[in-house]
Amino acid sequence: MTNPMRRGLFPLIVPRSGSLAMTAAAALLVLSVAACSHTSPAVTSAKTTAAGQSGSLLALAEGMAARGEHTAALPLFRAAHAKDSGDAEPLIGLGRSLTALGQYVEAEAAFRQAAGADDDSADAHAGLGMALLALGQPEAADSVLDAALALSPTHPEALRGKALCADLLGRHEDAIAVYRRALDSDGDVRLRNNYGLSLALHGAPEDGIAVLEAIVRDEGGGAAVRQNLALAYALAGDQAKSTSLLAVDLDAERTAHQMAFFTTLSSLPPQTRLYALMNGGKFPQRDLNAPGYERFADGQGQRLAAVAVVGAPPAAPEVAVAAAPEPTPEPAPEPAAEPVSTGAPIAQADADLSDIPLLDARQGWALQLAAYRKASQLKAGWETLKTRNADVIGHLPPRRTEIDFGARQQDPRGFYYRLNAGPLTDRAEAEALCATLKERGAECWVRPPESNEGQLPASASAEPKAPLS
Template sequence: MKVTALVFLAGFSLILSGCAASGPKRVDGELAFSPESLVTMAESFAQAGDYGNALRLYQRAVSENPEHLGARSGLAKTYQSLGAVDAAIAMYRSILQQDPQNPEAMLGLGQMLVMKNEPEEALEYLKQVSARSPGNYRVYNILGLAYDLLGQHEKAQLTYGKGLAIVPDNISLLNNLGLSFTIQGQYAPGLRLLSKAVTQEPGNMKARENLVMAYVLSGEENQARNMAASFMDEEQLALKMQRYAWLKELESNQRAQAIFLGKTYFPKSGTEHEEAERVTTAMSSPATQEPVDPKKKRLREILAEEGREKSLMQGQATENNTGSVSAAPVAQTNRSPAEDNASSGNLEPDIPAHNKVAEAGNEETDESNPVASKKRGKVYRVQIGSFISEEMARAEWRRLVKNAAATLKEYTPLIRAFSPDGEKQFYRLFVHEIEDRPLAREVCQRLEERKIGCLVIFTER
């Protein structure tokens, strides 16, 4: 890929030098190319993994010809590759408005809707694709997930089976079919399929964790512990066991959403505040989350780069008094808290996952009078997790200090008990000495760089 990218860039440089010699036409200060040329260049960048340049070239092609299907399709796929779910959905919908029977757009939109936990609408598109392309195993994988999220597990299993009839050893289909049986309570076939997936790819950590989870849910906890000992320490397993115990209490469709989409709460009643409270308590401690997804990380980097470029361009335009500068549209990520957490399932491609710095509280009021806010007894703190016991909270602090000594060694833990439902008690873990937002943001960002999830919240002193 790197060689291909270098060859392409060398050729691209020759094109630019040739254009310069003949006095090239420019648009907004950039060389003018046809949408077809821009799409070709964007595809080469995308194949080389340079999504930043691919995104900009696709956006430019769409700007020059909004009806160009190749440019819009490439832009949608780039958004999808970067985990920008909402942007991908919007682009796929626009393609289908122009070309209602476009199979790639229907498949892409169906997958994005599944990722956004909208399986009923996803089925409308996925069924059409499966009818028109019965040999496409990928559509059966995504269609099966949609059925599982709806609690229609028998349909899901038959659908995964159709995919396996085409590609018998596909790790994603094996994994999802095994999880479907496990979610339904059919543990024997579930364990058999998940074991086969692990045998085929021993280094696949997600497959191994899924098998451990299936053993726990089936009641074979000793077998689960024996297997987990090869790749988890005791504290990590203890936190995983909290989540597995929580999964047992869910309805099967909720269990599917928790496993495949990483959902961490299912409010039975109460206000939005109570629902938000559950997001930080329902088995979502940093130790249960996967590392930052590289696709989401790259998307944030691209957005940051575009933000800096836009500021520089605007500043230059103001300084030179040359008029307005147009910036390319920026992709928006899907920021649903439940779906930002890591997936235990295996979509193809995988559901993107990342930790994020999130904030809660009335920031406008708090910032307008920070002194008054502190007098009222409220401060900004970094919350690192919620646990079912104080001992587990302290154990997690010790583990994190080892992993992020440069950030946490000068601080001490603050552990507070709370009961969101008035019955079960949890324990929140905070960084004790931090009480203002700028420092909280800085520390949380440094923790995120170490792949440690955290929240910046406005809470009682």
């Protein structure tokens, strides 16, 4: 199989030259070995001390690197190192820029020199471990990253590298344990990105999709996450979503080539997929005048297009209950004749309602969602509405009110359980949630705080009454 990833594991996606199938380089950018800053207070102090000698050059170089101008930053990092050869920071910056340019052999040398200058620098050891990973040496990288973690147990770059080493060395459960340990202390997008792709590559694409979709919805994540999520969709058998998401960043021809590669990758055993993606990482970029990867645009348009493909957050798992009953229509009452039930409900109480207690409307605003004749319908109705709208009402407790209109001649008549969600802290929040539910075709009315159903307290008499149906 021709591996489409020519130059490795970095957050820059498509090689500018060669086969169009090389677009699959995107798939590994979550397993990024690109260096990131994790400067400890001790290092900051050391940099301040050296500022009189090389600090201004170092600051200028770091600013260029932060803007992606790595080629221009290289001579400045080297000049800063020449002025203070005992300072590891210029060498660490040099190694990171070399890494970003695909110069893995040179990056390895810079990080080794940095570790020699300051053996207590977790950044130097972490950068060296990542360079070794890019050169296809996970065993060597593993021990170096252990040294970084011994110095800084929560170092995000070292933890990402350690998890990748475990995956490459056939210890996927260890990798997942490292990811989860890291996520406990750092919600970094790159870390979550790596975690999602690791799950997808190793036989749990649906779990990986859940992680990656959340990034796309919340932070956007950039082209890196989009391409990884496209691969996860393909591994899960959702070719349509995979193609649609690829098309956010690629033209039709590149999308077709990428999909062909994803199909081939899907046929491989899980343990082989990571090696297939990483094969190209052993071949360093040599030409500093030609960027190793094409950067994709990542504006609002791309992010919104990706969110449209991903869709709304998944509903909570369906509860194994019978199909929810349709709410019993409760026509709008005549305001003057509204008896309120204060006693126990009558024979309609055919289910335990201890988990849907009575609403104490004095505690705040609430959402009225439906009305039912039977307690069992009330419970089933809540489960269905909560499942379909977990992102809107999933955080709210269910509450009920009970009203008996008796045997009067006009509607509404008889006994009803009204399903509510709340209480909420203010009217604005209640109205916003209600508007969202109505946009989705659900029924919703805002219930104000009140001492008795259908009766506003005097302090709120200027507010319009909520419909009672």
